[in-house]
Amino acid sequence: MKRILSIALFLMGAAGFAAAQITTPTTDVLGAHLNYGRGCxxxxxxxxxxxxxxxxxxxxTGSGNIALWGEDVGSLYGQTIITGKSEHGSYSETLPSSLTAGTPDVAGVLMCLSCHDGNLASGAMMQNKVYETLPATYGTANNIPxxxxxxxxxxGNYLNDHPVGLNATMGCGGPYDWDCTIDASGNVLMTGAASSRFVTNYGFFVSPGKYQNKPVVMCTTCHNQHLMNVVSVTQGTIDPVTKLVTAGKTGLPSGSYATMFFIRAPYNPxxxxxxxNQTAQFCRQCHGGESNEMAGSTAGTTF
Known part of the structure; x- marks a missing residue:
């Protein structure tokens, strides 16, 4: 009887993961960034x-010299914007003065704003509406800007957006953070008791920039501009005793998972x-103080 029950529970878990995965996306993965057929x-x-x-x-004047960038970013050079507030206050970001500045906010913020600013850079072809079909739970706000x-x-108000820039640093050990560590190169190591458990339960898919050996939040930390609706997941090595991931960035089974809004992790509202709780889990990758693991809960990830 116990053996039958164990097999049944395993099959139920496997079915749950299968339901969370997309094996064959039915639309182009570039999604909204196909830009009405213009593509790359x-x-x-x-x-x-x-x-x-x-x-x-x-x-x-340096247009196209980096990544063959084809949008005019000249109006953004050297501009200072005050980005979103958090428990630490608001954040000041002075944008690079050229595409060759060599800082992570060139590709991580500046290039993104050449289409997604609308204030200092208003020439791109953005319609300021969400491209994807939104879940009914989003209500009637179908034109998410x-x-x-x-x-x-x-x-010109950037305070209602998530903090980004060279001053938007990620931390470890604080009241709002994970029990992680940051090495000398600025890598976030999710090796604490709670943070390592979270990696097993969900993963660490975000991609912080590195500036002065510190991890910093860019637009591209959370978003992969080339994949709108799907993310490929590769399961790390799980220790047979502790059940924790000892190599790799997630304990989720390998496969293609649903995502939205170019989020670079499983995220399906x-x-x-x-x-x-997968959408909450995505945010908890950085906001460890609000996680199940740091609060002593044994809840994992439910798709």
Whole structure:
């Protein structure tokens, strides 16, 4: 009887993970960044940078020199924006003065804002509406804005957005943080008792930038601009005794998982599973103080 029960529980768990996975996405993974059919060339101009993308005059004299970037970012150079507030206060980010600045906020923030700012950089073809079909639980707010500096509120207000930039550092050991450590190169090591358990239960998929040997939050920390609706997961090695991941960044079974909004981890608010907490788990990768593990709960991840 015990053997039958164990097999039944295993099959139920396997079925749950299978339901969370997408083996064959039915739409192009580039999603909204197909830009009405223009595809990769909407952001990356194979010739002549922003000029090659139809910009007649640009203040960005280095346009296209990095990543063949085809959007005019000249109006953003050296601008200071005050990004979102947190328990630590608000954050000041002075954008790089060129695409060759060499800091992580070039590709991690500046390039993103060339399309997603709407205030200082308003020339890109953004419609300021969400591309994806939203779950019914989102209510009637179907036009979720996609611009940081012009989001139907006060023009130039960035405080209602998540902090990003070279001053938006990630920490360990504080009242709001994980029991993790940061090594000399700025890597976040989820090796504490609670943080390592979280990696087994969900994972650590975020990609912080590194500045002055500290991990910093970029737009690309949470978002993978090339994959809108799916994320490929590779399970790490799980210790047979402790059941913790000893190599790799997740204990989830390998496979393709549903995501939304270009989030770089399993994230599916459209899940119909009662008690699904995967979207909360994504945020807890950095906000460890609000996690099950740090609060002493044994809850894992429910898809």
């Amino acid at each position: 060339a909407a952001c990356h101009a194979p010739h002549s940078g922003a000029y090659g993308n139809g910009v007649a005059k640009t203040a960005d 996609t611009l940081l500096g012009s989001d139907k509120g006060t023009a 459209a899940s119909t599973t009662a008690g699904s």
